[in-house]
Amino acid sequence: MTQLVDQPVAATATDQPAPSRLGGPVTAVAVAIGCAVLGVAVLAVTVTLGLPLLAPVVAALVLAVPLLLVRPVLFVVLVGVVEAGNLSGVGAVNGLPGGESALLALAVVAAVLAWLRGHIRPAWSPFLSVAVLYVVVQTIAVLTAQDVDTAFVAVAVTAKAMVWPVVLVVLLLAPGRGPQALARAFALTLAALAALTVVQEFVVGNDTTFAGLSTVPLAADLGGATARHAGPQDDANFWGRVLVLGFPFALSLAQMATSRWRRTLWLCAALAIFGGVVLTGSRGGLLALFVVLCFWALLAGGAALKALVLAPLGIGLALMLPGVGSRLLTLNTLGVGGLEVTDPSLEGRIAAQTSAFQMVVDHPVLGVGPGNFLLTTPDYLRRLGLDSLPLAPHNLYLEAAAEGGLLGLLAWLLLVGAAALVALRARHFARAGGSAMGQAAPLPLANAVLAALLGWSVASIFLHMATLRSFLLVAALGAALDIRARRRAAELRRERGIATDAVALDLVRPRSRPGRALRWAAAGLATLLLVLAATLWTAGGRPGTVQTVTTDMQLVVKFESDSESPSYDLDTLSRTGLVRTLAGIATSDRFEEEGLRRATELGVFVDSVTIESSASVDSGLITVTASGPDAGAATVVAFEVRAAAVEFVNTLSPLYGALPVAGEPLVKPAPEPAFDRRIALVPLALGGLLVLGLAVDLAQDGLRRRRVARGRAR
Known part of the structure; x- marks a missing residue:
């Protein structure tokens, strides 16, 4: 990759503030006076509320606001410390709610003031x-x-x-080194809190939470060698994920260090963060930490990249640490042939x-x-x-x-x-x-x-x-x-x-023919994947064999007579209007709902059972079909639906009614679908990712064209 020539350059707009839009000294004095008045008010209120120890802390923070507002970099450092230490949540536990909202409001004010003073050119x-x-x-x-x-x-x-x-x-x-300051504040705060969890575990025996900065939500867990520490968070797993965020910054700051003692400091910070992740007992955090270490080494190159050959040895040593290998081995409770879960945590997650x-x-x-x-x-x-x-x-x-x-x-x-x-x-x-x-x-x-x-x-x-x-x-x-x-x-x-850098050359280089062909090929593949997803979803079905249970009831005449024409008295077949009416009543949804309710009261799991009722006008036969994965549950539901319909129809008239057809119900397993329709989510996700990639590529292409146009205009 072509690099810019390494030579001293004059101070630029990045290093020098733009002309001020707002009177600097006047604004600073006004802000200082206002914050001082606010600090005195806060001091009086906190004393009145009976919190004299918190009053000086709050007052000091408020009185420090003028400095933060006129020095954006210091405010960035404060934000990094507060976020890494979850100090807004810790403050809420100690009687100071709303810290995050107050800090956000102050950050907005600091950004606006810095822009008005010409210190920032927003983008x-x-x-x-x-x-x-x-x-x-x-x-x-x-x-x-x-x-x-x-x-x-x-x-x-x-x-x-x-x-x-x-x-x-x-x-x-x-202007200045705001990104470096934020990275230092974030990583150093995480390292300090991770070290605090080590002190709490091995020095003070978990007897205190240090005002909420080092909580211990679980005394032990399966495969763990110590209590599970959550730092300033409520959950050890979430604390582990936050520590993983700070780990590569500690490594990069060690790489950037200009002296041996600073490099040692940041390497110790990285080691403290590693120890903090181990004490969380988070299996996902441990795996993510290993991925981060390898990926960072690939990006950093040089000695860090060469050190990757020692990765197998490092993994072996790490697995020997108490609470690392034993904790990760609990994942083997997920059986290969099925989800034979014995870890309650994993069972709930699955x-x-x-x-x-x-x-x-x-x-x-x-x-x-x-x-x-x-x-x-x-x-x-x-x-x-x-x-x-x-x-x-x-x-x-x-x-x-x-x-x-x-x-x-x-x-x-x-x-x-x-x-x-x-x-x-x-x-x-x-x-x-x-x-x-x-x-x-x-x-x-x-x-x-x-x-x-x-x-x-x-x-x-x-x-x-x-x-x-x-x-x-x-x-x-x-x-x-x-x-x-x-x-x-x-x-x-x-x-x-x-334009001497590789990126500038890329901006003016026309898109190559293979590049255009690749874009069209990606668009075509994305279209095919989305069509395939729609086809699979339409043609597939839910997995598992469905048991279909069928039972019947017959519409009959209840009238008894000594008439010489019993065939007429028993006739329902020629009364199609009557049969149609009674059949319509017997196949009502209300009996399906009542049958499900009755089966539930009998202790039968019915959520996966579906019901369908049909009738034949010619024969007066009404059929109830229940389908579900369990034939026993489907049978109970079918019988209860039929019973509910028979009972109601028999109350309508003394002449006509319904009787259940004797005999065992017909049980027939329906064929399984050719495939599970949920497999359609795979091509759908791949197609979505391709569409995402094309959208990003088009956005970048438009950005290139606008930059080239601006460059030619100059």
């Missing part, structure tokens, strides 16, 4: 556009929600979370994921609605005959598909893909620019963002949605690196008058 990112699209899709999915109020609350929480990356991207565009998959089958487009998974799960557990308590799906992708349908799953994949795309582009610019890129977008930070996103994605195979803001913080860092790198490359091109 948009493709990731932010996809974030808006994700919220729109979630809002549309509310239309199918069982509980609309719950769905709206879930969408509101997601929309509020999506404000964070917008604000962070703006703040990170301030039941929840089975329910989630069935929700996707029943509601493939928009799902059951945001936040409605747990509300809908009990019904699916009964239908599927699963003996388990309602749990979250413990799979973010299944959760997205269950609550938002395939459209919601595609929106989430777009969100993650956009975050990875902008980080990958930042890495491309950083590699092309070399040392001339300076501190605008360091290559190791782009590597860390990509590795962290992969780690989050892998860990999310075992976890549902939570700690979304931590993911968005990393994604926002990648988006900011992308903008800063592109701006720096544009400055260098303007200074030298030529």
Whole structure:
């Protein structure tokens, strides 16, 4: 790859603030006076409420606001510390609710003031556009929600979370080393809290939670050697996923370190994070950590890449650690020949994921609605005959598909893909620019963002949605690196008058004929996959043999007479109008519902049983057919439906009625479908990914053309 010439460059717009739009000293003094007044008010209120120890802390934070507002980089550091330590949640536990909302409001104010003072030149990112699209899709999915109020609350929480990356991207565009400061604050806070869990386990014996900064929700778990630590989170698994996000940043900061003691510091931070993940007992976190380490080494290259040959030895040593190998070995309770689950945690997860998959089958487009998974799960557990308590799906992708349908799953994949795309582009610019890129977008930070996103994605195979803001913080860092790198490359091109980096050459290179052919081939393949998915869904059926049980009842004359014409008295065959009326009554849906209710009262599982009633006017014969996977349950339902119909018809008239036909019911197994219709989800997902790739490719092509047009205009 061609690199920019490594030579000193003059200060540019990236390093120098633009002219101020707002009087700097006057604004700073006004903000300081206002915050001081607010600090005194908070001090008085907290003392009045009987919280004298919290009052100085709150007052100090409020009085520090002026410095944070005039120095965006310091505010970015504060955001990184608060998010990594979940300090808003910890504050709520200690009597200070609303910390996250207050911090968000202050972040917005800081961004606006920095823009007005000319310190920031805002820019948009493709990731932010996809974030808006994700919220729109979630809002549309509310239309199918069982509980609309719950769905709206879930969408509101997601929309509020999506404000964070917008604000962070703006703040990170301030001159200086904002991305490096955010990475340091995030990784160092996680390392400190992970070390605190080690101290709590081996020094203080888990006797305290350190004011909520180191919780221990489980004293032990299957295969674990210690208690399961959740840090400042409520769940150890979620804490493990957050730690995985910070691990590659510690490695990249060690790679960027300019002195031996700093490199040692960050390597110790990475080791502390590793120990924190082990103490969470999260199997998904341990697997994701290994994936992150290997992927980061591939991106970093050099000595880190060469060290991958030692990966098998490292895996062996890690598996020998107490609580690592033994914890991972509990996964073998999932039998190869079937789901012979003995771990209660795995058993509940399998039941929840089975329910989630069935929700996707029943509601493939928009799902059951945001936040409605747990509300809908009990019904699916009964239908599927699963003996388990309602749990979250413990799979973010299944959760997205269950609550938002395939459209919601595609929106989430777009969100993650956009975050990875902008980080990958930042890495491309950083590699092309070399040392001339300076501190605008360091290559190791782009590597860390990509590795962290992969780690989050892998860990999310075992976890549902939570700690979304931590993911968005990393994604926002990648988006900011992308903008800063592109701006720096544009400055260098303007200074030298030529496009010297590989990316600039790519912008002016016309699309090749093989490239166009590949695009058309991908479009054709996507079309074929979507057509195949529709065909498979239409032609397939649900798996499992269906047992069909048939039983009959006969319309008869109840009138008894000594008449010389008994054949006339017994005649129902010529009274077609009468037979049609009685048959219509006997085949009413009300008897199907009553029969199901009676069978349920007898303890029969009837959710998977379907009923169909038909009648013959010529013979006066009424047939009840019940179908289901269990012949015994279907038989009970058929008999109860017939009994309910016979009882009601016999109350209508003293002359005419119905009698059950004697004999055993006819039981016939229906043939299984040729294949399970749910296999159609595979080509549907592949086709959707191809469509996504084509959309990204077209967007990039349009971006190239606009840049070339702007370059020619100059």
